[in-house]
Amino acid sequence: MSHSILFRNGRVIDPASNRDAVGDVLVLEGRIAAVGAPVPGDVLTVDCSGKVVCPGLIDLHVHLREPGQSAKETIASGARAAAAGGFSTVVCMPNTSPSIDSASVVSWVQEKARAEACVRVLPTGALTKGIAGEEMAPIGALKKAGVVALTDDGRCIQNHELMRRALEYAGMFGLVVMDHCQDYSLVGKGVMHEGYWSTVLGLPGWPAAGEELIVQRNALLAELTGTPVHCQHLSAAGSVRVLREARRRGVPLSGEVCPHHIALTDASLQGYDTNFKMNPPLRSEEHIEALLEGIADGTITILASDHAPHCNFEKEVEFDQAPFGILGLETELGLFLDILVHKRKVISLPRLIEMYTVNPARLLGLDSGTLAPGALGDVTVLDPDLEWCVDKNASLSLSRNTPFHGWELKGRAVRTVVEGKTVWSL
């Protein structure tokens, strides 16, 4: 079933084709058909005056919890939350139960997504069996089944030799490896940023060096093997420095930032509220400044949520015993628009859109992230100036674990379109 739709008179921003001008976008039969000057079309027409029309946003880091953890989230509910956040594509992490470490689980996720998800759900495969960090997963079979990348997200391979060989092997299939950067011996039982607040609160510290060391490891191994490594949810100043230096020399290394790491500091943990507990943890002001610099100068190329739903009863326990992670899909765009574009003026709106569209699409080799004719007809309509308030009780996720309830934000998506079909609108 194919859909057609005409977006009329919006500010069309498509970083992939350097377009930023008022005009129309026509989607015919699920594909971009024409962009630019007023185009005729006998199809459903949406007036986008005063709004921004851009390629459907891509979040390459979400946890949809299926199979196995459907009390937290399902592929269907996670997809609805994605649509409400402006995302037409999400890339889901393999740390499910069982983990996505075989072709059969990949197929199960794809089937489930086809049947129930309102946005495009692209699975990643585990880099090691059971995400145990000990033996390579069947990478070739995962590739054939259609994974878009490999990752052990949530865990980190500690054995550098295994990581090196896994990268070499993944490179043969043209797969990117996305890494959760955490050195276990340095981090130990750490549950929050190691610094003044961890000391005062008596909580085990998670030092920035525990991330920076693995980012450096990844820089060395990406250079050695030539396989692209994408460092997930960067939180530390040193990680940005390492990434900047490596990219300057052409090493295939990239990095992403999540909104909570620039919106909040470790001082937020004073109430021991587990909705502020995620991995890597919230850090201090100087780390936020370094992340913002990295975003401003192009060192950081991708924005993502690390959407990590957990049930209330799982989160409502002693701080050190609570699971890591917070919701993200419905708040990330608003937070980044509010902080990066409006308040801190770190980047322009087109740059923000680039980091959510063409950059992740190119990293993963996706046929989306652009409004070029012929591309998938995925479109997001934004109102970058709309003021709204985060209400966790209105969330389409099955979970409620967000630290942003009640936040007043400026800017959000107002319509999400997948292959010409509107899957959500405000």
Add this chain to the structure above:
Amino acid sequence: MSSQEIFSKDHSVPRAGWFRKDLTGLQHLSREELVLLLDTAAAFKTVGTRHIKKVPALRGKTLVNFFVEPSTRTRVSFELAAERLSADVINMSASGSSLTKGETLKDTALNLQALHADVIVLRHSSAGAAQFLAERLDACVVNAGDGAHEHPTQALLDAFTIRERKGRLEGLHVAIVGDILFSRVARSDIFALTKLGAKVTLVGPSTLVPKELERLGVQISHDLDSLLPDLDVINLLRIQHERQRKEYFPSLGEYTSFFGLTKARAARLKPDCLVMHPGPINRGVEIDSDVADSSRSVILEQVTNGLAVRMAVLYLCNAARSGESA
């Protein structure tokens, strides 16, 4: 305040200024609240020396000693304090509770509340556990130690003991020696002693004394010997074998040679310098055995004073919860 006032029928202990149903830590207490606690404890201390050791302040109330992490001295001290206030006391440990069957702390606590427990004294290995309960229960919650966070009644009894012996805290130089990083006693001591005007120096190996604590208005030293002649109080923390991983210092012997209060070091203290320890002590590790038993040691007075301090805490928190606060 005389002890007679405590026994009077209208409970006219001067608890003006105390509005907290819980005591989860000392970080957010004002100096005035600390002084009120110490003054109230002073009044209660006389009760322990009387022929009849009970007062009726908590008669008809139920106190649950909920010790998720093992402890003997603190539990017994709270139990005695509650009994001297005429409360009914129930002792619960983790092994005897449903926590071992997978019940959450919240559910266990709600069950206790459903049985109309009035006061829950919580010892827990997780920092923030007492605050977690205090936010969710109508009952008073008193922190008897939460992970490496706070142990407020221990710090109050330390402050009480120093004030009783020295007559004041202002201007005194107090060294806290040992494993500061993992010590809830150290954190509560820092909050209490600095607010009450003492000069506090933290001493220990660099691996166990986080530099960040300087922001709390204390000094940090790794040279115990140079400090000795200047100290009015030396508070030695237990070196906790079970928690010490070998990467923090090479050996107990090396620890003792640099940071133990040996006889030679004790000889360099002022004659009236108080030697304190929250117990249980490791004789020969952080403190020489004879020094622990010497006339300068107030270690057993701390235990005695702990009872009075805990009576004061239970009394004030219960009164605040009952709406009796002036």
